[in-house]
Amino acid sequence: MKSSYKELILAMVRTGILGFGGGPSVIPLIRYEAVTRYHWVKDEEFGETLAIANALPGPIATKMAAYLGYKLKGPIGAAFGILAHILPTCIAMVLLLTLINVLSFSSRVTGMIQSVMPVIAVMLGLMAYEFAAKAVKGLGKVLGCIFFILSFLFLQIIPIHPAIVIVIFLGYGALHYKLQDRIQKNKSKSKEMSA
Incomplete structure (x- = not known):
């Protein structure tokens, strides 16, 4: 995983410039750069890092940029x-600040913004689907559906802060894989004893 500062800077500039609609809408772009284009991290590591970053305060996109830079080049990275x-x-914000009043009343600009919104929704939906598919693959359909329902209840019905929900599921995930590992070790031991 050899990478240069140039690649890191180009990737983060692209995500910063092309990201529209706030931090969560930039995550698919960062994922593309880190996982698909440069292979800095595997998809699983990206998902785990995203979950942990969501539990921490502050903008998600800058936390992901900091993590990737740190992973590749340390604190300077x-x-x-x-x-x-x-x-x-x-x-860009400083340069365009003087044009905001003029552009805000333009029907063309309003139309452009409204036409970009569905693209962002599709990108977020696709990323959510891919993460859900991996969760179902790792946990099974029944447990994956139960967790989907629980997360919906926690986030929509009982308005619990998303960071708390993420921490709860991270805790369960750590416990789940620890128990699964212990069960597999016990099965291996029992097979060795019976052989």
């Missing part, structure tokens, strides 16, 4: 990752 992700947008 984390700083480069964050700056490359946020600086182009900050500069």
Whole structure:
């Protein structure tokens, strides 16, 4: 996993510039750069890191940029990752600040923004589907459906903060795999004893 500062900066600049609609909408772009394009992390590691980052305070996209930068190049890489992700947008905001009043009344700009929203919804839906498919593959259909229903109840019916729900499921995941590992070790021992 050899990577250069140039690749890190280009990836984070692309995600910062092309991301539209807030932090969560940038995550599929960061995932593409980190998992598909540069192979910095495997999909499972990206999903685990995303879950942990969601439980921490602050903007999710900058946390992911910092994590990837740190993983690749240490503390300096984390700083480069964050700056490359946020600086182009900050500069663009400063440059376009004078045009906001003019553009905000334009029907064309409003139409452009409204036409981009479905694309973001599809990207988020696709990412959610891929993560759900992996969860069902790892946990099974019954347990995966139960967790989907529980998370819906926790987030929509009983309004629990998403970070708390994530921590609960992370805790269960750690316990689940620990128990699963212990059961497999016991099965292996019993097979060895019977052989």
